Amino acid sequence: MAKIGIIGYGITPFTKDDKKIESILLDSAKELFKNNQKINRDDIDAVLVSTNNNSKYLSPILSEMAGIQPKIAHSIENLCNSGTNSIVSAYSYIASGLADLVLVTGAERYDSPGSVLDWDNSRGEYKHPIFWASLFAKSYKREFNISDEQLALVSVKNHKQAKENPNALSNKTYTIEDVMNSKKITEDLRLLDCSRSCTGSSSIILGSEEKVKELSENPVWITGIGQKTTSAGFTKNTSFSSMESTKQACETALKMSKKNIENVNVAEIHDAFSVCEPMALESLGFINEGHGMDIIKELHLTNNFKINPRGGLIGCGHPLGATGIAQTIEITQQLQSNANKRQVDDANVGLIHNMSAAATSSTVLVLEK
Amino acid sequence: MAKIGIIGYGITPFTKDDKKIESILLDSAKELFKNNQKINRDDIDAVLVSTNNNSKYLSPILSEMAGIQPKIAHSIENLCNSGTNSIVSAYSYIASGLADLVLVTGAERYDSPGSVLDWDNSRGEYKHPIFWASLFAKSYKREFNISDEQLALVSVKNHKQAKENPNALSNKTYTIEDVMNSKKITEDLRLLDCSRSCTGSSSIILGSEEKVKELSENPVWITGIGQKTTSAGFTKNTSFSSMESTKQACETALKMSKKNIENVNVAEIHDAFSVCEPMALESLGFINEGHGMDIIKELHLTNNFKINPRGGLIGCGHPLGATGIAQTIEITQQLQSNANKRQVDDANVGLIHNMSAAATSSTVLVLEK
Numbered sequence: 001m002a003k004i005g006i007i008g009y010g011i012t013p014f015t016k017d018d019k020k021i022e023s024i025l026l027d028s029a030k031e032l033f034k035n036n037q038k039i040n041r042d043d044i045d046a047v048l049v050s051t052n053n054n055s056k057y058l059s060p061i062l063s064e065m066a067g068i069q070p071k072i073a074h075s076i077e078n079l080c081n082s083g084t085n086s087i088v089s090a091y092s093y094i095a096s097g098l099a100d101l102v103l104v105t106g107a108e109r110y111d112s113p114g115s116v117l118d119w120d121n122s123r124g125e126y127k128h129p130i131f132w133a134s135l136f137a138k139s140y141k142r143e144f145n146i147s148d149e150q151l152a153l154v155s156v157k158n159h160k161q162a163k164e165n166p167n168a169l170s171n172k173t174y175t176i177e178d179v180m181n182s183k184k185i186t187e188d189l190r191l192l193d194c195s196r197s198c199t200g201s202s203s204i205i206l207g208s209e210e211k212v213k214e215l216s217e218n219p220v221w222i223t224g225i226g227q228k229t230t231s232a233g234f235t236k237n238t239s240f241s242s243m244e245s246t247k248q249a250c251e252t253a254l255k256m257s258k259k260n261i262e263n264v265n266v267a268e269i270h271d272a273f274s275v276c277e278p279m280a281l282e283s284l285g286f287i288n289e290g291h292g293m294d295i296i297k298e299l300h301l302t303n304n305f306k307i308n309p310r311g312g313l314i315g316c317g318h319p320l321g322a323t324g325i326a327q328t329i330e331i332t333q334q335l336q337s338n339a340n341k342r343q344v345d346d347a348n349v350g351l352i353h354n355m356s357a358a359a360t361s362s363t364v365l366v367l368e369k
Numbered sequence: 370m371a372k373i374g375i376i377g378y379g380i381t382p383f384t385k386d387d388k389k390i391e392s393i394l395l396d397s398a399k400e401l402f403k404n405n406q407k408i409n410r411d412d413i414d415a416v417l418v419s420t421n422n423n424s425k426y427l428s429p430i431l432s433e434m435a436g437i438q439p440k441i442a443h444s445i446e447n448l449c450n451s452g453t454n455s456i457v458s459a460y461s462y463i464a465s466g467l468a469d470l471v472l473v474t475g476a477e478r479y480d481s482p483g484s485v486l487d488w489d490n491s492r493g494e495y496k497h498p499i500f501w502a503s504l505f506a507k508s509y510k511r512e513f514n515i516s517d518e519q520l521a522l523v524s525v526k527n528h529k530q531a532k533e534n535p536n537a538l539s540n541k542t543y544t545i546e547d548v549m550n551s552k553k554i555t556e557d558l559r560l561l562d563c564s565r566s567c568t569g570s571s572s573i574i575l576g577s578e579e580k581v582k583e584l585s586e587n588p589v590w591i592t593g594i595g596q597k598t599t600s601a602g603f604t605k606n607t608s609f610s611s612m613e614s615t616k617q618a619c620e621t622a623l624k625m626s627k628k629n630i631e632n633v634n635v636a637e638i639h640d641a642f643s644v645c646e647p648m649a650l651e652s653l654g655f656i657n658e659g660h661g662m663d664i665i666k667e668l669h670l671t672n673n674f675k676i677n678p679r680g681g682l683i684g685c686g687h688p689l690g691a692t693g694i695a696q697t698i699e700i701t702q703q704l705q706s707n708a709n710k711r712q713v714d715d716a717n718v719g720l721i722h723n724m725s726a727a728a729t730s731s732t733v734l735v736l737e738k
Contacts, residue, residue, distance in 0.1 A: 089462075
């Protein structure tokens with residue numbers, strides 16, 4: 001299979017700003033071009049926009065604003081994993097020979113229509129993602145005898161890590177007590193257990209092997225890709241204590257990259273809600289079912305940023321279409337030893353886990369330097 | 370480059386029905402599976418949804434309804450050429466090795482939000498596509514000394530051809546006088562010069578060479594792909610009498626397929642408005658600038674369905690996300706000698722032209738049997 005890599009990236013702070021989606025998109029693309037002055041915009045073959053925003057024709061609009069006249073231009077949407085879907089699509093355009101250089105830009109406003117799962121009328125008014133997350137939390141706690149206090153550590157750890165990320169929505173740190181005392185939203189989840197919708201943008205540029213060698217001094221390669229959709233409605237999930245689509249996606253990605261999960265030195269995990277982090281660690285194969293919190297506790301005690309170094313969705317905020325790209329940027333920075341105070345030791349192999357709607361679909365990427 | 374082909378298709382009548390987008394999507398997918406019983410849904414690696422509808426997560430929803438658990442699942446939007454963008458994306462997933470079998474389903478409701486070009490505030494209230502089309506018509510008529518009566522023939526011809534298409538929105542035929550007497554909407558365009566928004570769905574399934582040989586007795590191959598975006602706002606167009614993005618996309622597609630425009634036996638042209646058909650014929654290289662109507666006149670007189678055999682957008686209606694896929698289905702049927710009364714003689718090489726927003730972006734595909 002063709003060798004395809006990451007040439008550069010740009011990212012903006014995640015905020016609650018009320019800006020037009022077109023401006024938000026442009027912000028991180030401008031940042032990317034500022035960071036990578038060797039890239040000639042005339043060489044960009046495709047511009048893919050990742051968003052849940054309802055505006056149309058955003059790729060040609062971004063292209064025009066950024067001074068690009070691409071061959072391929074369109075938007076991609078799949079709720080919360082739109083970003084990694086766009087990266088995989090970019091990969092396929094390059095691997096197919098239709099493109100050599102692809103810009104992927106994700107952006108969202110704080111009031112994204114993707115924040116409500118509007119289609120599932122069987123759930124009546126319970127359309128906010130917090131309702132599937134509550135079901136997950138209840139099931140996971142019951143099955144593995146885990147308490148709310150234990151799960152609260154995910155938020156404590158990720159906020160601590162987000163403090164070292166200048167682009168994170170939150171720069172506050174919290175104690176277990178703070179999480180437990182934060183507003184109770186459902187029987188099983190409190191405010192600080194949740195990632196928050198926000199305004200943000202992230203851009204990445206992928207290239208063929210030749211382009212990567214020409215334009216990057218510190219290349220990072222996409223060596224594994226796995227994706228799986230099991231259903232759309234979470235009530236079709238076979239388990240509420242594990243993530244079937246994540247298991248399958250991870251298996252495919254590791255097989256493609258010829259790696260084992262033990263080889264992964266740093267990972268971005270889709271912690272939309274606190275319970276998602278231990279569940280995902282288990283479904284990815286880092287540890288046996290029911291023991292995800294053991295990893296999180298150990299890492300927190302030793303101040304090791306291996307899991308969600310940028311602060312996760314809980315610490316960074318979750319601008320849906322930008323999240324998967326921001327996760328990929330973090331792993332790229334880690335593999336380039338360019339993550340400042342968030343840097344993980346010996347980061348050679350990184351993994352990204354990005355999912356939608358109660359893990360009914362998942363993407364897993366493996367990156368290597 | 371890998372050999373990738375069309376294994377099967379399904380299409381629904383284009384109507385003014387008020388149905389949910391999920392049901393509309395499913396309609397043509399069901400049709401596809403009914404027509405192609407050898408396809409095992411477990412073998413489908415990707416489900417791509419082409420639409421301008423604001424609903425989210427439509428690919429997993431369609432997948433669940435259709436009994437598919439794909440690896441890759443997302444929506445694609447680029448206004449009126451969302452359909453061919455989705456087909457090219459499917460092609461790239463297969464050519465890259467990430468997929469062997471890809472379902473592409475396009476659907477739209479009659480009240481699609483893609484029917485209004487909402488982003489271009491510089492145009493004040495003039496946001497309906499008819500305003501760029503009027504500019505095109507005025508410029509084209511002036512530059513090449515063409516009259517409204519002459520352009521009206523496009524609608525006459527395409528409605529005549531649509532009468533032989535059981536899925537077309539319109540089954541009426543019209544005279545030049547009928548077109549001229551239809552409601553004048555702008556100084557330069559009448560009601561019958563326009564394609565109409567409608568409800569419709571079309572599905573196509575693409576496969577690797579191996580899958581095509583296994584599953585199709587009458588394969589059609591995608592041998593040429595060309596795409597170009599010049600801008601988003603039509604006021605950036607260098608000409609209002611020709612289509613620059615179409616020229617470049619066609620050149621790329623013909624080069625890839627090692628064909629000349631003279632080799633094309635049958636073509637689907639994006640006649641969103643009557644003036645688009647002669648302009649596109651010229652920009653595609655079928656004839657010199659200013660002479661597109663000569664072809665249309667000749668074909669109409671000889672009752673030759675070579676251009677827009679299914680009746681074009683004007684005769685069929687224009688369900689945005691479904692159009693490019695419906696065009697591709699028509700060319701597939703033509704190359705399979707399966708187009709009934711619409712059949713063109715010696716159809717060996719077919720071309721599809723699908724564009725968005727005043728031809729600021731275009732896709733051209735070449736298909737061969």
